[in-house]
Amino acid sequence: MQTTLMIYDGITSADSDVPRTGGVPLAPAGFTWPLCGSCCGEPLQFFAHLPVEDGVLSVFVCQNDPGACENWDAYSGANRVYLFPREELQPVAVPETGLTLLPVTSAIRTQVVTPDLEEHDDDDDVVPDPYDLARSGWKLEPGDRFGKQREVLGSLGGSPSYLEDDRVPACPSCTGTMDFAAHLEEGISAQTAMNLGGQLGYVFVCRACRQGAFLTD
Numbered sequence: 001m002q003t004t005l006m007i008y009d010g011i012t013s014a015d016s017d018v019p020r021t022g023g024v025p026l027a028p029a030g031f032t033w034p035l036c037g038s039c040c041g042e043p044l045q046f047f048a049h050l051p052v053e054d055g056v057l058s059v060f061v062c063q064n065d066p067g068a069c070e071n072w073d074a075y076s077g078a079n080r081v082y083l084f085p086r087e088e089l090q091p092v093a094v095p096e097t098g099l100t101l102l103p104v105t106s107a108i109r110t111q112v113v114t115p116d117l118e119e120h121d122d123d124d125d126v127v128p129d130p131y132d133l134a135r136s137g138w139k140l141e142p143g144d145r146f147g148k149q150r151e152v153l154g155s156l157g158g159s160p161s162y163l164e165d166d167r168v169p170a171c172p173s174c175t176g177t178m179d180f181a182a183h184l185e186e187g188i189s190a191q192t193a194m195n196l197g198g199q200l201g202y203v204f205v206c207r208a209c210r211q212g213a214f215l216t217d
């Protein structure tokens, strides 16, 4: 049971093509920055640039009015996920209004981990969650209660952690069930963090339609 964790890997440049949170989106020519359909019509904030097998996932979430805006909901219009083709991406012009950028651009490295299920205390019939095990075990030394979980910025692929089936979004184009693509965690410090309301973020994708979706638990 392998999990591909995304690990904080220091600061990088704002238009880097490495996996990252923050910085400026790279998008095809003609791309227009998404606006919030829930609270205010202001531009969404750019969260993450995630190269994957069949392109680049580009994640935006509204931060203009976190109290009122339903940015946790996949259908609210307050967040947006794109699956761009890998080629000919270029930095996008940043809108002049709204909370559009994170303060810091953080590089991500991926690390495949295989948690040791034998060590898991399974006297209570609960099936262990692969992502939860991988994250909580990150850099966990013998005798420690906690590892370095703040270094974990999420994971790629696998299955959604503790998500109710009825929250898995339907593709807006073909109405099919979307595939899980990534978890997103807030980040290593207040300065670098994406604001997910203290929740875990989920990225879904319909590869056939090249549509994405985002929600938090």
Ligand SMILES: [Zn+2]
Residues within 6 Å of the ligand: 036, 037, 038, 039, 040, 041, 062, 063, 064, 065, 069, 070, 071, 078
């Ligand atoms: Zn909003």
Ligand SMILES: [Zn+2]
Residues within 6 Å of the ligand: 171, 172, 173, 174, 175, 176, 206, 208, 209, 210, 211
């Ligand atoms: Zn679809």
